[in-house]
Amino acid sequence: xxxxxxxxxxxxxxxxxxxxxxxxxxxxxxxxxxxxxxxxxxxxxxxxxxxxxxxxxxxxxxxxxxxxxxxxxxxxxxxxxxxxxxxxxxxxxxxxxxxxxxxxxxxxxxxxxxxxxxxxxxxxxxxxxxxxxxxxxxxxxxxxxxxxxxxxxxxxxxxxxxxxxxxxxxxxxxxxxxxxxxxxxxxxxxxxxxxxxxxxxxxxxxxxxxxxxxxxxxxxxxxxxxxxxxxx
Ligand code: HEC
Ligand code: HEC
Numbered sequence: 001x002x003x004x005x006x007x008x009x010x011x012x013x014x015x016x017x018x019x020x021x022x023x024x025x026x027x028x029x030x031x032x033x034x035x036x037x038x039x040x041x042x043x044x045x046x047x048x049x050x051x052x053x054x055x056x057x058x059x060x061x062x063x064x065x066x067x068x069x070x071x072x073x074x075x076x077x078x079x080x081x082x083x084x085x086x087x088x089x090x091x092x093x094x095x096x097x098x099x100x101x102x103x104x105x106x107x108x109x110x111x112x113x114x115x116x117x118x119x120x121x122x123x124x125x126x127x128x129x130x131x132x133x134x135x136x137x138x139x140x141x142x143x144x145x146x147x148x149x150x151x152x153x154x155x156x157x158x159x160x161x162x163x164x165x166x167x168x169x170x171x172x173x174x175x176x177x178x179x180x181x182x183x184x185x186x187x188x189x190x191x192x193x194x195x196x197x198x199x200x201x202x203x204x205x206x207x208x209x210x211x212x213x214x215x216x217x218x219x220x221x222x223x224x225x226x227x228x229x230x231x232x
Contacts, residue, residue: 032084034108035115036077045117046230048110051099058231059222060121064128066171073123073167073220075158079115090187122222128169130209134202138210141203145195154214166214167221174208 052060055068062068071079085091087100099105105114143152150156154166165173179185181196181204196204215221 035111038112040112040116045113048114061124072121138206167216170212177204
C-alpha cells in the first residue's frame with residue numbers, strides 16, 4: 001500500500017476546513033472512555049492507519065529529527081488519550097489536528113482500531129540519540145525525578161496513562177521536555193511540569209539523551225531493516 005491520492009485529498013481537503021473542525025468536538029472524557037471500552041478491530045485499524053503514514057511513516061517509527069514521534073511500542077491507553085487530547089484541543093498539535101478530527105479519522109471506535117493496529121508493530125531498532133554526554137548524571141536525575149512515574153526502565157505505566165519513553169527519538173523527547181517546562185504542552189502532568197521547571201536546559205538535554213538510549217525489551221524491537229509488510 002502507498003499513500004494514494006485519496007488519502008492526500010482527505011488530508012488537504014481537511015486542511016481547508018480547519019476552522020470548522022476546530023470547534024466541533026465531543027467532550028474529552030466521554031470519548032476517552034468510549035475508545036478505552038471499545039472492542040478493537042485490527043483490520044479496520046489498518047485502514048485508519050493509512051491516514052497516519054504521511055507523517056508517522058509506514059513503520060510508525062516517526063522521524064529521527066523529532067518532527068514526528070515513534071508510535072510503535074506506546075501503551076494503548078497513552079495513544080488513545082493523546083489522540084483524544086489532540087482532537088479536544090488539550091494538546092496543541094496543529095499538523096495533526098485535521099486528521100484527528102472525527103469527520104476525518106472516525107469516532108471512538110476508529111481511535112480504538114488504529115491504536116490496536118499500532119500495537120501490532122515492533123519498535124525501531126535505531127531511534128535517534130543525543131551526544132552521549134554526562135549520562136551518569138542523567139541517570140541519577142532520571143531515578144530521582146522521573147522513574148516513579150515512567151518506570152526504572154522508561155517503560156511507563158499503561159494503567160495510569162504514563163507514557164513509555166525508552167527507545168523514543170532524542171529530538172522528539174527533548175522538544176517535549178522543553179514544551180512541558182515552558183507550559184506549551186497543556187495536558188502535561190502538573191507534578192512533572194513542576195519538576196522539569198526546576199531543571200537547567202542542559203539537564204533536559206542529557207535526560208532526553210539518556211532516555212532515548214534505554215533499551216526496550218528485545219522482543220518489542222524490530223530487526224534492523226524491517227519494513228511493515230502491510231505497506232509494500
Ligand atoms: C500531518 C502530520 C500527522 C499526521 C497525518 C498524523 N500525525 Fe500524529 N503526530 C504528528 C505530530 C507532529 C506529533 C507530535 C506533536 C508534538 O510534538 O507534540 C504527533 C503525535 C502523535 C501522538 C502522540 C505521541 C506521543 O508519544 O505522545 C499520537 C498518539 C499520534 N500522533 C497518533 C497519530 C495517528 C493514530 C494518526 C493517524 C490517524 C496520526 N497521528 C496522524 C503529526 C501527524
Ligand atoms: C507524577 C508523574 C510523572 C513524573 C514524576 C514525570 N512524568 Fe513525564 N509524563 C507523565 C504523564 C502523565 C505524561 C503524559 C501527559 C499527557 O497526558 O500528555 C508524561 C509525559 C512525558 C513525556 C512525553 C512523552 C511523549 O511520548 O510525548 C516525556 C518526554 C516525559 N514525560 C518525560 C519525563 C521526565 C524526563 C521526567 C523527570 C524529570 C518526568 N517525565 C516525570 C507523568 C510523569
